[in-house]
Amino acid sequence: MDAISSNLEQPIDARILRTHRDILGAVMHVLLDEGFDAVTHPHVARVAGYSKATVYAHWPERIDLIRDAFARFADVTHHQPTGTLRDDLIGELKAFCSVITDHHLDRVLAILAERAHSVPEVAEIRDRFVAEGERPLRELLAGHVRGDRLEAATLMCSGTIIHSALMHGHTPGNNIIEYTVDTVLAGIESNR
């Protein structure tokens, strides 16, 4: 802490924030490029250009590093709601596809899903990450369906994107996204 507080040019918070950003960015890089097992304190420190001591000081356990990297990654761009349900659902699903394309969200999710089976802490990280990612979609739908119907509608929307990306190897085209949303809306309508 002395080394940090002696640098009076820059506020402490900014330095810590930068350290966090660099190290958690390195965690996500290592995870995507080399896989789950490569995320170790020494390797992350090397990739980020910090000392092992710094990494250990901020994140004593390996799972803390991974948890915080996902918390930071969860802060992605969502669609800005317009108030028109169809447009907003289509916009949110397209935003979901963009994060997959631009930030490899599909690989990140595949890694979480694969490890969640054997590491309970990873299941918790996945659950929080997925709940946070689905929140805007769920809120859009919650005005129109409730309970298990809300759950089904959310799963159908998210599932079309995730299943296409993870199991077919590509995000769905705009036509597919629009048909998915129109189907969900037809389901809502038929239940009125």
Next chain:
Amino acid sequence: MDAISSNLEQPIDARILRTHRDILGAVMHVLLDEGFDAVTHPHVARVAGYSKATVYAHWPERIDLIRDAFARFADVTHHQPTGTLRDDLIGELKAFCSVITDHHLDRVLAILAERAHSVPEVAEIRDRFVAEGERPLRELLAGHVRGDRLEAATLMCSGTIIHSALMHGHTPGNNIIEYTVDTVLAGIESNR
């Protein structure tokens, strides 16, 4: 081959079939219990109780072992169609959930999805495995929707199950499956 043909008590085919079954079963066990990287000729031979030479003789490359294990695993039980679309879609999605619960299909798919990004041969295995698994669902829907609408309906049905299993950590309940199917049917109806 001499050792095999000298055993006149048992037809050659039955012995080869048993060897295949044992070794490919071991591949799937190792994959599920220890992960993708643990699937090596020596380790699979040890787990299956055969010599390394036998495993190499049948499957010269590691990817051949994995490909054949998935081809064997793909031969799972599907729903027996009754001719009623709603019942058959619900039956097929419930059968899908049963394979996840009984045979860890979700873990198998997570492993494939995770590795498909870095190993092109795994992407091919996944694509074939997923296409084969989705075939009955796609055939049920193909009498009622075509083109991108068929693709969207297939993705919504499969996606509800896969997204729930991989991202929420459990297969969806029967209510959710029925709402999903009713939504897809409402979408088909609204497009007539």
